[in-house]
Amino acid sequence: MSRVVFLLSVLLISIFLIPREVSSSYAGSASAIINPSKVKQVSWKPRAFVYEGFLTDLECDHLISLAKSELKRSAVADNESGKSKLSEVRTSSGMFIPKNKDPIVSGIEDKISSWTFLPKENGEDIQVLRYEHGQKYDPHYDYFVDKVNIARGGHRIATVLMYLTNVTKGGETVFPNAEEPPTRHRGSERSHDLSECAKKGIAVKPRRGDALLFFSLLPNATPDTESLHAGCPVIEGEKWSATKWIHVDSFDRMVGAGGDCSDQHENCERWAALGECTNNPEYMIGSSDLPGYCRRSCKAC
Numbered sequence: 531m532s533r534v535v536f537l538l539s540v541l542l543i544s545i546f547l548i549p550r551e552v553s554s555s556y557a558g559s560a561s562a563i564i565n566p567s568k569v570k571q572v573s574w575k576p577r578a579f580v581y582e583g584f585l586t587d588l589e590c591d592h593l594i595s596l597a598k599s600e601l602k603r604s605a606v607a608d609n610e611s612g613k614s615k616l617s618e619v620r621t622s623s624g625m626f627i628p629k630n631k632d633p634i635v636s637g638i639e640d641k642i643s644s645w646t647f648l649p650k651e652n653g654e655d656i657q658v659l660r661y662e663h664g665q666k667y668d669p670h671y672d673y674f675v676d677k678v679n680i681a682r683g684g685h686r687i688a689t690v691l692m693y694l695t696n697v698t699k700g701g702e703t704v705f706p707n708a709e710e711p712p713t714r715h716r717g718s719e720r721s722h723d724l725s726e727c728a729k730k731g732i733a734v735k736p737r738r739g740d741a742l743l744f745f746s747l748l749p750n751a752t753p754d755t756e757s758l759h760a761g762c763p764v765i766e767g768e769k770w771s772a773t774k775w776i777h778v779d780s781f782d783r784m785v786g787a788g789g790d791c792s793d794q795h796e797n798c799e800r801w802a803a804l805g806e807c808t809n810n811p812e813y814m815i816g817s818s819d820l821p822g823y824c825r826r827s828c829k830a831c
């Protein structure tokens with residue numbers, strides 16, 4: 531009995547102490563930006579959430595204007611080689627905005643990192659897309675199945691899809707494999723507002739400034755097949771969106787692809803001297819598909 535009381539006190543103490551510590555260490559970043567009352571859960575399977583008003587009008591317009599001059603037909607990754615190619619599966623136009631391009635882009639990226647708890651360096655460049663009448667993206671996964679794309683930063687763990695414009699009709703993001711949550715959230719989207727495509731699953735209607743976050747990996751690090759999603763055809767109006775794909779590991783750190791023999795961490799030499807090349811070869815040396823961080827110090831290249 532006293533053991534139960536003890537455990538309960540520990541639990542209560544943790545509940546009261548931990549949030550305080552977290553909020554003080556994040557003061558000025560997450561707690562200052564992220565307003566939990568704006569976040570709505572869309573689905574648990576896959577894990578998907580909408581943040582209402584994530585971007586300001588200024589941020590939306592800025593992303594659109596950066597993209598407007600450089601749009602070109604969007605590509606998809608080839609299943610086997612990982613190479614970029616055109617496909618009828620994806621008919622939008624798009625371009626990438628280099629990370630930290632300017633203070634506004636950088637601010638958006640900080641905000642994404644605060645919301646997702648994932649480091650900024652794990653994110654790819656933001657991709658801005660324009661879908662005109664009839665354009666869409668058929669159901670697909672954001673995780674890759676080819677080895678080339680996984681080599682940089684590992685799997686994509688999460689996607690933040692930001693809507694930059696309202697769309698009069700169509701253009702919803704739909705999760706056709708999603709499991710209905712017990713309390714039907716779909717009711718919150720008035721179904722007469724949704725296109726036929728969107729009715730095939732749990733759907734999110736594009737609203738200027740809103741952001742959709744969903745996870746492509748399960749907490750056990752395997753791909754979540756329920757994260758299958760599609761961009762429904764735009765029926766009326768024009769849809770602009772901005773996507774941030776986030777990996778499990780740094781996307782900024784370029785892996786030494788073959789010729790380049792260098793260490794990726796300043797402590798490599800010291801770790802090698804301590805025997806880590808043999809004790810921890812997965813991290814230090816890696817494999818040909820996913821090179822390790824200290825190949826030079828381990829004399830593996």
Ligand SMILES: *[C@@H]1O[C@H](CO)[C@@H](O)[C@H](O)[C@H]1NC(C)=O
Nearest residue numbers: 607608609610669670671675
């Ligand atoms: C590529 O993979 C997707 C989903 O994993 C599949 O639907 C599609 O048929 C594949 N394409 C080819 C050319 O193998």
Ligand SMILES: *[C@@H]1O[C@H](CO)[C@@H](O)[C@H](O)[C@H]1NC(C)=O
Nearest residue numbers: 587695696697736737738739
């Ligand atoms: C977009 O739609 C929302 C309601 O769904 C509305 O409040 C907002 O004013 C609209 N924005 C623009 C730019 O039309």
